[in-house]
Amino acid sequence: MSTTPSPVPSTREAVIIGGNRIPFSRAGKKYVRTSNQDMFTAALEGLVARFGLQGERLGEVAGGAVLKHSKNFNLIRESVLGSSLAPTTPAYDVQQACATGLEAAIAVTNKIKLGQIESAVAGGTDTVSDAPIVVSDRLRAALLDANHAKTTSAKIKALLQIRPKDLAPVSPSTGEPRTHLSMGEHQAITTAAWGITREAQDEIALASHQNLARAWEAGFFDDLVTPFKGLTRDDNLRADTSLEKLAKLRPVFGASLDAPATMTAGNSTPLTDGASTVLFSSREWAEERELPILAKFVDAETAAVDFVHGHEGLLMAPAAAVPRLLARNGLTLEDIDFFEIHEAFASTVLTTLAAWEDEEYCRTELGLDGAFGKVDRSRLNVNGSSLAAGHPFAATGGRIIATAAKLVSAKAKETGQPARALISVCAAGGLGAVALVESTDNAA
Amino acid sequence: MVPASYGVTELDRLPRLGGLFAKGAAGSVTKRPKGAVRLPEVSYRVAGVDTSGEAAHLAAYQDLLGEPASDVLPAGFLHVLAFPLATAVMVRPDFPLPLLGMVHLRNVARVLRPVRLGEALEVRAWAQDVRGHRRGVQVDLVAEVLVGGELAYQGVSTYLAKGFTAPGAAAPGEPADDGTRPxxxxxxxxxxxxxxxxxxxxxxxxxxxxxxxxxxxxxxxxxxxxxxxxxxxxxxxxxxxxxxxxxxxxxxxxxxxxxxxxxxxxxxxxxxxxxxxxxxxxxxxxxxxxxxxxxxxxxx
CATH class of the missing domain: 3.10.129.10 (Hotdog Thioesterase)
Structure with missing residues (x-):
């Protein structure tokens, strides 16, 4: 069912000027009772300050949150109104589970490329500490019936349907609505299917912490992060972790499978609070304002897999999206200088890499002639990823785009050659979004 | 199709399960193994079953089972719709097996054309093909749903009644019957x-x-x-x-x-x-x- 990709139509460029986020914090710590709107506004306000956008009417601000209260129907617009941007800056909410931030970036850069807007911010925010809690379906039905009832006796009758157990609040879960398996259980199944070892997962986790710690030490995040609520660094980062420490952790997912359980709190992302933003524009808009141009947001691709019917693992959609994206752009894995593969779990990275190296899988599932190829591990998540930084669902895309843009910019400056980064984000619902970021001539 | 030798008993409407269960429970006490099992050669038939009032029932079914909201009746819903008529066959005094305690072994259903909410249905049910099982006898309860005379659904529910004896030898080659499974x-x-x-x-x-x-x-x-x-x-x-x-x-x-x-x-x-x-x-x-x-x- 694979079709020959259409050539990329020629449009103008969408460039990445920079990013700003607040430090990510483990759920229940620094950002307790801090709302999604508070966090996104803080990240946005930091971006405004960084690039002198006070009073500026931007083309658009797009973003979202995965765990979102119904009162936040205009979350991003409300954040804009609470920021120093001109109140005439339009905004809208996006939601694509963990791919929310990246999908928002795809949307606004497409508008820039088409000339519909000149500038935009994309991002996302999520809080587990301030997650919405809802009432049970039975209580909700009874309250709605009572609300719709016309007579007092009918209202009372409706309310009498309520049973004590209906009053228990319902917290959001990471369970898939169709399978009732948590994301961790789903990934444990994929991990077992690909035979990924505990050791390999712990190595990915260790590298993530070591790389992120080194990047913080080197000042890489100095112009990407604004302190918030007294936090200056991602507080999930464990610079002193080791394979020995990681090996001591008990598996938390996959206990009911025949295969040994390998996924622990160390090689799975923790629940995290945080927000991130990225500033995009046309080249002209950036140049007029003498703003730096880090990179181009070249192209993107989304994919989905049928995990409901056992055809594929829940988080494997990027494995399908990346070959399509690279083929359309005439690239192979060797052409990529930086692989930014979101670490939902260490094993998500490993099953994706394993899939691309598997000839049979690439032929039957991806419609390729043979194995897609091998990712050079020295180019993988070089400044750490979600295992170390944490993963506030909708904020992860913005974190990665800003990191990728800085990496390619620095690399191109250093070598005088164009540099490319590939971004890959898996998401609930069997979804995946991937994007290509490339250095610009200014940088090279 | 209803076996040619069977007589047809017309009912005005689909019976209610509650009453049937009471009757079945009472009848179950007296239905004991004695000699080879013989099924009543009768098919029940209800013509003109109106489904236009089933919207709330269908919605409750879809909600519980996770079927998407649709006016097409899922096979499981057609099974539920026809089940009382099959039960009516099983609670007949001349149906030799006890309703309570029968074990549902397997079910094969075919939807041959979509059945929509609001369509008038003809429902038929009968018992057939009593045969041996290592623990007793098994029997098929067949239910059919027709729309405009056209067969839309057929469900075959196979039940086990323990301790009963089938006429003739046990049917060979049934994987569920020989006690060993792969x-x-x-x-x-x-x-x-x-x-x-x-x-x-x-x-x-x-x-x-x-x-x-x-x-x-x-x-x-x-x-x-x-x-x-x-x-x-x-x-x-x-x-x-x-x-x-x-x-x-x-x-x-x-x-x-x-x-x-x-x-x-x-x-x-x-x-x-x-x-x-x-x-x-x-x-x-x-x-x-x-x-x-x-x-x-x-x-x-």
Missing amino acids: EWTAPLPTARWTLGGGTGRAYGAVSGDLNPIHTSALGAKAFGFPRAIAHGMYTAARALAEVGPALRGDRYEWTVEFFRPVLLPSTVDVAIRPAGDGLVYDGWRSGKGTRHLTGTVTPL
């Missing part, structure tokens, strides 16, 4: 069902099947189960819903074979996988090898 190892699951203690009552409410083994621990104990057990057809219908309309199409076959019953509450791991022209599903107790059911959904 070794089975659980595949990787694709879903997990957390079935609460009220699962039997919830499906009882939409199916009308309030057999006490499904609705209360006491009722289940009376039949030798430590706790209430889930309706087999609930688990099969849920698997059918999870395959979904897109993959099963308008015309499909839906089969299920039941193994150990699901004791409530329970966590059941489920695997739904492509196989041949359709999908195969398996359900087993999470973390254990206890196999509950397997079946297929195949577009026709």
Whole structure:
């Protein structure tokens, strides 16, 4: 069912000027009772300050949150109104589970490329500490019936349907609505299917912490992060972790499978609070304002897999999206200088890499002639990823785009050659979004 | 099709299950093994079953089983619709097997054309093909639904009555009958069902099947189960819903074979996988090898 990709139509460029986020914090710590709107506004306000956008009417601000209260129907617009941007800056909410931030970036850069807007911010925010809690379906039905009832006796009758157990609040879960398996259980199944070892997962986790710690030490995040609520660094980062420490952790997912359980709190992302933003524009808009141009947001691709019917693992959609994206752009894995593969779990990275190296899988599932190829591990998540930084669902895309843009910019400056980064984000619902970021001539 | 030798008994409307169960429970006491089993050669028929008033019932069914909201009646709903007529056959005094205590072994249903809410249906049911089983006899209860004289649905439910004797020798070559089954190892699951203690009552409410083994621990104990057990057809219908309309199409076959019953509450791991022209599903107790059911959904 694979079709020959259409050539990329020629449009103008969408460039990445920079990013700003607040430090990510483990759920229940620094950002307790801090709302999604508070966090996104803080990240946005930091971006405004960084690039002198006070009073500026931007083309658009797009973003979202995965765990979102119904009162936040205009979350991003409300954040804009609470920021120093001109109140005439339009905004809208996006939601694509963990791919929310990246999908928002795809949307606004497409508008820039088409000339519909000149500038935009994309991002996302999520809080587990301030997650919405809802009432049970039975209580909700009874309250709605009572609300719709016309007579007092009918209202009372409706309310009498309520049973004590209906009053228990319902917290959001990471369970898939169709399978009732948590994301961790789903990934444990994929991990077992690909035979990924505990050791390999712990190595990915260790590298993530070591790389992120080194990047913080080197000042890489100095112009990407604004302190918030007294936090200056991602507080999930464990610079002193080791394979020995990681090996001591008990598996938390996959206990009911025949295969040994390998996924622990160390090689799975923790629940995290945080927000991130990225500033995009046309080249002209950036140049007029003498703003730096880090990179181009070249192209993107989304994919989905049928995990409901056992055809594929829940988080494997990027494995399908990346070959399509690279083929359309005439690239192979060797052409990529930086692989930014979101670490939902260490094993998500490993099953994706394993899939691309598997000839049979690439032929039957991806419609390729043979194995897609091998990712050079020295180019993988070089400044750490979600295992170390944490993963506030909708904020992860913005974190990665800003990191990728800085990496390619620095690399191109250093070598005088164009540099490319590939971004890959898996998401609930069997979804995946991937994007290509490339250095610009200014940088090279 | 109704066997040619069978007489047809016309009923005005579909009977109510509650009354049938009371009758069946009373009758079950007197239905004891004596000699070879002989089935009544009669088919029940109700013409002009009006489904226009079934919208709320259908919505409750769809909500419980996870079927998407649609005016097309899922095969599991047609089974529920026709079940009282099949039960009416089983509670006849001349039906030799006791309604209570019969074990549902397997079910094969075919949807040959979509049946829509509001269509007038003809429903038929009869019992046929009594044959041996290593623990007694098995019998097929057949239910058919016709729309405008055209066969739209056929369901064959095979039940076991323990301790009874079939006419002639046991049927050879039935894998469920010889006591040995091929070794089975659980595949990787694709879903997990957390079935609460009220699962039997919830499906009882939409199916009308309030057999006490499904609705209360006491009722289940009376039949030798430590706790209430889930309706087999609930688990099969849920698997059918999870395959979904897109993959099963308008015309499909839906089969299920039941193994150990699901004791409530329970966590059941489920695997739904492509196989041949359709999908195969398996359900087993999470973390254990206890196999509950397997079946297929195949577009026709």
